[in-house]
Amino acid sequence: MNFLAIETSTEACSVALVHGDEVIERSEIAPRRHAELVLPMADALLAEAGLARGALNGIAVGRGPGAFTGVRLGVSLAQGMAMALDVPVVTVSSLEALALExxxxxxxxxxxxxxxxxxxxxxxxxxxxxxxxxxxxxxxxxxxxxxxxxxxxxxxxxxxxxxxxxxxxxxxxxxxxxxxxGARFPQARHVAEVAAKRFRQGEAVAPELALPVYLRDKVALTLVEQGKA
Structure with a gap:
């Protein structure tokens, strides 16, 4: 099976490609640069493996929790790619991926x-x-x-x-x-590790059902909470 795994929920931006029995990865600690890095990373991995996007059978993604914008970016990209390719998605807890470190x-x-x-x-x-x-x-x-x-x-x-x-x-x-x-972050290779088992077990879902997990709705302190009011 060929699939991409994306993890952008923290400071680390990483993408892994599972190509048969092989896993290759790109990862960089790059706060606030995930949006510019993640697709070029994916394209580089596909080029290295000699695969076209159309050869992918699925997409996996770290669903959070983590930084709101990073989680949203990763899940949105996974949904968009999966819809374009008509393939399913597996979401993996970013805390689970981190634990595998x-x-x-x-x-x-x-x-x-x-x-x-x-x-x-x-x-x-x-x-x-x-x-x-x-x-x-x-x-x-x-x-x-x-x-x-x-x-x-x-x-x-x-x-x-x-x-x-x-x-x-x-x-x-x-x-x-x-x-x-304290210098470890969730990585796409571990998202891929978990996702490979879930793909085999038939736990993939349609792209629109691949949802982020934030654990909280609040993303900033009020001025009062910051002591500025």
């Missing part, structure tokens, strides 16, 4: 994205025997200080929320932290 062992995984405005997007995961991951709790938006986590033996922590709120998050974690990396 963690080391592969028996520790639980905390994926945590800086949501700005003093909040985080967060979810806890466990790695199954088959290498897949599954939720230990639920995806949510919260403050770092209010973070409640399930009891586990050890944690891997990945994502920009750690870089921003490390001291506070450490106080909320009551198990050994086996690794922590």
């Amino acid at each position: 963690a080391p592969e062992d028996d520790a639980a995984i905390l994926s945590i994205i800086d949501a700005r405005m003093g909040e985080i997007y967060v979810a806890a995961w466990r790695r199954e025997d088959d290498g897949n991951i599954s939720l230990l709790d639920r995806e949510r938006v919260d403050t770092a200080a209010a973070l409640l986590l399930p009891e586990v033996a050890a944690w891997h922590v990945v994502g920009s929320g750690w870089a921003t709120y490390e001291a506070v998050v450490r106080e909320r974690i009551h198990a050994p932290i086996r690794s922590a990396d």
Whole structure:
């Protein structure tokens, strides 16, 4: 199967192409440049593989949560490309894709994205025997200080929320932290990894049913909340 995967929900802009058993990728940390980079990345990957867009059987996309404009861009592009090619779409949680950046062992995984405005997007995961991951709790938006986590033996922590709120998050974690990396972002190669299984399982949907997940509707603080009024 040939399909493109797009992930633009955070500072990282990435595209992956699954071409049979091969996965190739372009990725760049490029805040506010996703709109200019994502389609050229896709075209470069198709050219490298010697494929025309018409050879694609589907599109996968990170559905969020993340930056409002980035999530909207990725999902809109996936919908538009899929409609033009008459192929289905698989959406993948950006928190799930981020969790796959963690080391592969028996520790639980905390994926945590800086949501700005003093909040985080967060979810806890466990790695199954088959290498897949599954939720230990639920995806949510919260403050770092209010973070409640399930009891586990050890944690891997990945994502920009750690870089921003490390001291506070450490106080909320009551198990050994086996690794922590605040410089990790969701990547299209992991969107592709999850999506490949879902395509095989028949979980793709029509483009118009591929929807973003924001977890919150509010995208900015009021002047009062900023202390400017």
